[in-house]
Amino acid sequence: MEEPGGSERGRAGKPARRHVVAAAVRLFDGAGYEATTMDGIAAASGVSRRSLFRHFGSKEDILFAEHDELFETVTRYLEATPGDDPAATVCAAARMVFQAYVDVPEITVPRYRLVRAVPRLRDREIAMTARYQGAFSRYLARGETTGPRVLAGEALAASVIAAHNHVLRSWLHDPDQPVPWARFDRAMEFVTRSLGAMLRSSGQTAAAGESPRDTVLVAVYPSSTGGTDVLRRVSEALGEGPG
């Protein structure tokens, strides 16, 4: 029964944890999530049932244990990064999450299968991504609790999460394909392009005065603005920026 420090030596930290997670994933994958009991996981991993609950709290949490650690890493990253370019920072954070997924396909791929099959786990996964979204929103709001900037931040956070999930899902469907980093970056650029500019000056014209020269140009006008007026404003904006 007792096998202390014998078989699987992962790396520094807690190898026992990983060992339990691997055993649980194997059982879930084989017999199904609902059919696998905590007693079964305890027997397969060599840990007592009581200790399982002590360390992971619940059956679901065994699957999402390292996801929690990742979330803490990301939040620490956000706290440590000054808000020079909040949109870019949030995209970088999303990139960290994406990287963490593709780094351990032996965990994330079977988990994805389970998440799609079991509604309870699906809700749990969604709740996890919602936590990221909340952290992103808070970072983008930068202390403000009201005003249009908050809305813009929440919309951008939601879009960044959506874009992340979009690319991640496509990779999870085909984990043998090369990791689509380019598609990921393009997706991030897509959402940043439209909503990121709104963050700076929320609402009317985003290009005038502070056009981002090495990324893109975004021009937004109310429909009430006449066509010639739009053309004039674009011309002005381009006149200030470089060619």
Added chain:
Amino acid sequence: MEEPGGSERGRAGKPARRHVVAAAVRLFDGAGYEATTMDGIAAASGVSRRSLFRHFGSKEDILFAEHDELFETVTRYLEATPGDDPAATVCAAARMVFQAYVDVPEITVPRYRLVRAVPRLRDREIAMTARYQGAFSRYLARGETTGPRVLAGEALAASVIAAHNHVLRSWLHDPDQPVPWARFDRAMEFVTRSLGAMLRSSGQTAAAGESPRDTVLVAVYPSSTGGTDVLRRVSEALGEGPG
């Protein structure tokens, strides 16, 4: 012949359902969610424990029962609405959800308190909104399963949900205030303005050919595009549209 999880049975005219929900909310509010047992709800509402599970499936589902009905209403609305202006349709659907919330504050307000206090219920609420987001994404994708339009649709759906939640939360904090319909519509306009146009022709030039005359004009170009080239393209796009 019982249906596990199938929570819709009586369509209209089931006062017993509402009665049970009201009793449960009262108990949750008084003694806390965890401390309230199904036996207690059964005793307080006058139905047997077994029938509680039969009709609602789980303890959580008692709180979110009518939320499920609302979701079906919304999906039916989407299915019945042709995709003339998908972004506007999705915003209208979000408006239906918002309306359903503010229509029954005696349910939604105490539920909001519970959701904020109990992590389990919070996850459930998030999962509910995710279902809406999925339905919106599917509607915006219009059958396509790949390509940039899908990404744009998912980002827009996520933003619409975020905007909806943003305004809804502010009202839930102060339900005695008048319902902020204007703020809701402005929030929807905000996210539609930036991402909605992307939906039509995703990525490069959004205005050419089918400029939305009664909403907004959004023009997006890569930074590599020369300024004069941008000006020329905008001019072309405006030449086709109205002045």
Added chain:
DNA sequence: CATAATTAGGCACGCAGTGCCAAAACGAAG
């Protein structure tokens, strides 16, 4: 080696959720 502190294991309990079967309400003939 002795002792205090931390950690794991064993045990029992509460409660959500389910399957099964019996009792009751319902509805349509006769």
Added chain:
DNA sequence: CTTCGTTTTGGCACTGCGTGCCTAATTATG
């Protein structure tokens, strides 16, 4: 009103998650 078939409801027992409590093992410390 009675009788039969259907549908709904209630009662009971059972599985399994999650927890509190206590004891045993392990480790740290003097």
